[in-house]
Amino acid sequence: MDATTFKLLAAGLAIGLGAIGPGIGQGMIAAKALEAIGRNPEASGKITPMMFVGLAIVESLAIYALVIAFIILFGF
Amino acid sequence: MKLEISLAPETVFHLGSFPVTNSFLLMIIVTVFLIVFAIVITRSLKPVPKGWQNIVELLIEGGRDFIRETIGDEKKTMKVFPLVFTLFIFILTANLINFIPVQQSLFINNGEKMVPLFRGVMADYGMVFVLTIITVLTVQISGIIMCGPFGYLKKFFNFKNPLTFFVGLLEFVGELSKILSLSFRLFGNIFAGEVLMSVMLFLLPFLVPLPFMALELITAIIQAFVFSMLTLVFIKMAGEMEEH
Numbered sequence: 001m002d003a004t005t006f007k008l009l010a011a012g013l014a015i016g017l018g019a020i021g022p023g024i025g026q027g028m029i030a031a032k033a034l035e036a037i038g039r040n041p042e043a044s045g046k047i048t049p050m051m052f053v054g055l056a057i058v059e060s061l062a063i064y065a066l067v068i069a070f071i072i073l074f075g076f
Numbered sequence: 077m078k079l080e081i082s083l084a085p086e087t088v089f090h091l092g093s094f095p096v097t098n099s100f101l102l103m104i105i106v107t108v109f110l111i112v113f114a115i116v117i118t119r120s121l122k123p124v125p126k127g128w129q130n131i132v133e134l135l136i137e138g139g140r141d142f143i144r145e146t147i148g149d150e151k152k153t154m155k156v157f158p159l160v161f162t163l164f165i166f167i168l169t170a171n172l173i174n175f176i177p178v179q180q181s182l183f184i185n186n187g188e189k190m191v192p193l194f195r196g197v198m199a200d201y202g203m204v205f206v207l208t209i210i211t212v213l214t215v216q217i218s219g220i221i222m223c224g225p226f227g228y229l230k231k232f233f234n235f236k237n238p239l240t241f242f243v244g245l246l247e248f249v250g251e252l253s254k255i256l257s258l259s260f261r262l263f264g265n266i267f268a269g270e271v272l273m274s275v276m277l278f279l280l281p282f283l284v285p286l287p288f289m290a291l292e293l294i295t296a297i298i299q300a301f302v303f304s305m306l307t308l309v310f311i312k313m314a315g316e317m318e319e320h
Contacts, residue, residue, distance in 0.1 A: 052298055053298075053301075053302060053305065055298075056261075056298050056299065056302040057261075057302065059265075060257065060260065060261035060264070060265075063260060063261060063264030063265055063268060064257075064260050064264065066264055066268050067260055067263070067264045067267075067268075070083060070267070070268075070271070071083065074081065074082060074083045075083060
């Protein structure tokens with residue numbers, strides 16, 4: 001196993017494992033937001049932007065993993 | 077045909093000894109467009125707006141009301157509003173200008189090989205890093221102005237008991253990590269969108285990239301909004317005195 005093999009393996013593992021947590025988190029955010037809209041459909045104008053902001057912040061953790069994968073692939 | 081992805085933007089031509097990269101070129105175009113747009117709109121302001129002036133006023137008032145809801149104070153709103161709204165408009169335009177047809181397929185020969193002529197403005201980490209440094213410096217300076225220099229330092233280094241000292245150190249590290257998190261969020265989203273597009277167009281060029289393009293469009297708007305909103309929230313949090 002030479003360095004290129006390890007590089008590819010490392011990049012794959014970085015993004016693969018790094019997307020588990022944010023995936024679960026985003027599912028929970030969307031679930032709670034839909035539940036809140038279901039309880040109170042008139043508040044959906046206030047809930048939906050906040051949901052998107054929460055999704056963007058949690059998604060940034062997956063993006064960190066992706067950036068590390070890119071740096072491993074194209075930086076070294 | 078090989079798929080070429082590079083983390084750093086490629087140089088298109090040289091101005092003397094200054095290398096002009098493709099995202100720098102697009103940034104100049106975005107800036108010129110925004111300045112010309114602003115000058116044209118404000119050339120004939122009417123008290124009862126119509127047309128483009130209507131849309132621009134809608135945007136500006138919506139932004140100002142949103143900022144006022146978050147900060148609460150009218151004077152502080154007018155101080156913070158220029159920076160936050162400029163960041164929002166600049167990042168939004170820079171992201172949306174990638175969706176104009178034809179421009180992503182123009183290539184130019186820069187002396188060694190063919191490189192794309194335009195690349196996303198925020199796909200250049202240097203650009204995003206500079207915006208983040210502007211944000212972080214503004215947050216620190218506004219914290220010092222609103223709390224006084226020693227009051228602001230007391231947030232991070234207070235020696236009342238070991239617990240608050242440790243919490244203060246953690247907050248200090250948190251301030252440094254804000255630089256990384258803000259910049260990587262914007263850079264990662266835009267750059268990953270570009271890589272995804274090039275991979276999709278490389279594998280299946282017809283019809284399949286469309287859902288990914290739609291996702292990238294939504295992401296472009298949301299990331300601009302999140303960046304400017306986080307700037308606003310950090311400025312607000314830096315101005316609060318510790319009272320617990």
